[in-house]
Amino acid sequence: MENFNLFIRSIFVDNMIFAYFLGMCSFLAVSKNVKTAFGLGVAVTFMLVITLPINYLLETYVLKAGALSWLGPEYADIDLSFLSLILFIAVIASMTQLVEMVVEKYSPSLYASLGIFLPLIAVNCAILGGSLFMQQRDFPSIWTAVCAGGGWGLGWLLAITAIAAIRERIAQYSNIPAPLRGVGITFILTALMGIAFMSFLGIKI
Amino acid sequence: MAEKIDYKSVLFNPFSKNNPVIVQILGICSVLAVTAKLAPAMVMGISVIAVLAFSNVIISLIRNTIPTNIRIIVQLVVVAGLVVIVSQLLQAYAYDVSKQLSVFIGLIITNCILMGRLEAFAMANRPWASFLDGIGNGVGYAIILIIVGFFRELLGSGTLLGFQVVPDSFYEAGYVNNGLMILPPMALVTVACIIWVHRSRNKDLQEP
Numbered sequence: 001m002e003n004f005n006l007f008i009r010s011i012f013v014d015n016m017i018f019a020y021f022l023g024m025c026s027f028l029a030v031s032k033n034v035k036t037a038f039g040l041g042v043a044v045t046f047m048l049v050i051t052l053p054i055n056y057l058l059e060t061y062v063l064k065a066g067a068l069s070w071l072g073p074e075y076a077d078i079d080l081s082f083l084s085l086i087l088f089i090a091v092i093a094s095m096t097q098l099v100e101m102v103v104e105k106y107s108p109s110l111y112a113s114l115g116i117f118l119p120l121i122a123v124n125c126a127i128l129g130g131s132l133f134m135q136q137r138d139f140p141s142i143w144t145a146v147c148a149g150g151g152w153g154l155g156w157l158l159a160i161t162a163i164a165a166i167r168e169r170i171a172q173y174s175n176i177p178a179p180l181r182g183v184g185i186t187f188i189l190t191a192l193m194g195i196a197f198m199s200f201l202g203i204k205i
Numbered sequence: 206m207a208e209k210i211d212y213k214s215v216l217f218n219p220f221s222k223n224n225p226v227i228v229q230i231l232g233i234c235s236v237l238a239v240t241a242k243l244a245p246a247m248v249m250g251i252s253v254i255a256v257l258a259f260s261n262v263i264i265s266l267i268r269n270t271i272p273t274n275i276r277i278i279v280q281l282v283v284v285a286g287l288v289v290i291v292s293q294l295l296q297a298y299a300y301d302v303s304k305q306l307s308v309f310i311g312l313i314i315t316n317c318i319l320m321g322r323l324e325a326f327a328m329a330n331r332p333w334a335s336f337l338d339g340i341g342n343g344v345g346y347a348i349i350l351i352i353v354g355f356f357r358e359l360l361g362s363g364t365l366l367g368f369q370v371v372p373d374s375f376y377e378a379g380y381v382n383n384g385l386m387i388l389p390p391m392a393l394v395t396v397a398c399i400i401w402v403h404r405s406r407n408k409d410l411q412e413p
Contacts, residue, residue, distance in 0.1 A: 024234045024237070089314050090281070093278040094278060097277070123315045123317055123320045125315040129315075132312070179401050179402075179404035180404075184401055191390035191391065195388075198388070
């Protein structure tokens with residue numbers, strides 16, 4: 001039950017885009033139409049669900065202070081946490097490449113719709129940010145990591161799909177001052193939606 | 206490389222015409238997160254300049270030996286190594302600021318400016334040109350950070366670098382700090398305003 005609450009919290013209250021503003025680069029670049037935006041959202045969710053548990057295991061059994069004590073008592077006072085950035089990003093980059101290869105081999109149709117986004121994901125701040133938040137908050141178990149990853153991913157998917165839908169409409173129907181067209185107005189839209197999502201902050205689950 | 210590179214334009218173009226933040230739209234996350242106060246914005250700017258310049262040089266030196274299939278991993282590991290050095294230095298010499306920046310120093314790794322420049326410039330150019338390109342883009346990024354940080358701290362808390370700028374008589378006359386400026390959404394609006402001004406001066410950048 002606790003994990004389910006965390007899942008819901010991660011989607012709405014801790015929304016990656018509207019609460020932490022992570023993963024903005026691809027969010028702004030790929031939100032021109034709903035279909036591609038949805039594809040990228042699915043890919044990001046998938047990667048978060050995979051990499052967060054892996055990084056959680058790394059953190060608990062290798063990196064944390066005293067984490068290596070399962071090897072024997074003489075390893076108990078080793079603290080490798082300064083290596084965590086390098087290891088996390090290596091896991092994320094190699095998982096991206098691995099998933100790209102597997103998807104290409106077994107599901108060419110999915111690859112055709114998702115393929116171009118996969119390399120982009122390695123540098124999506126939302127993925128590394130998820131792992132760093134996991135490290136900062138000391139998650140109690142691996143299921144917590146899976147639920148938080150899924151929630152953050154779905155929240156990101158929700159945000160990018162919503163913005164893409166609004167942008168499609170705005171490009172057709174409204175008369176925006178020329179210097180603000182395109183990126184400028186998207187910034188302001190994101191800001192307004194961010195303010196709207198702040199109303200979730202008061203909710204305690 | 207036979208053709209001559211114009212070092213001057215490599216260094217100065219990213220300041221305004223080809224600014225990484227407001228023209229190429231890269232590295233937005235950190236602009237939003239660290240600019241509530243001016244001091245962390247400046248530290249972040251300096252860290253990014255250093256990491257960008259040196260990772261450009263390193264990648265440019267080994268560009269002919271990297272296999273194309275795994276180049277993203279190689280680039281990320283080089284950047285991550287440099288970021289770890291920067292974050293350890295900050296923790297040693299500027300602990301308060303590094304606490305304020307928290308995860309965002311780590312997120313320099315996934316700052317799209319780095320990957321964008323490594324991929325677009327350092328993989329195809331010699332070390333010296335790459336170094337200048339790194340400095341130029343880093344400074345372009347830092348300029349935007351400082352402008353945004355300046356306005357957010359001035360309007361949001363009435364201070365600059367921690368010193369009170371808005372005089373007490375203003376507050377007695379009924380002036381109130383705008384608490385909204387501290388929140389991240391207003392950073393987006395500030396950047397949008399910078400884009401607005403910049404694009405109305407450079408008409409060729411406007412989108413149809």
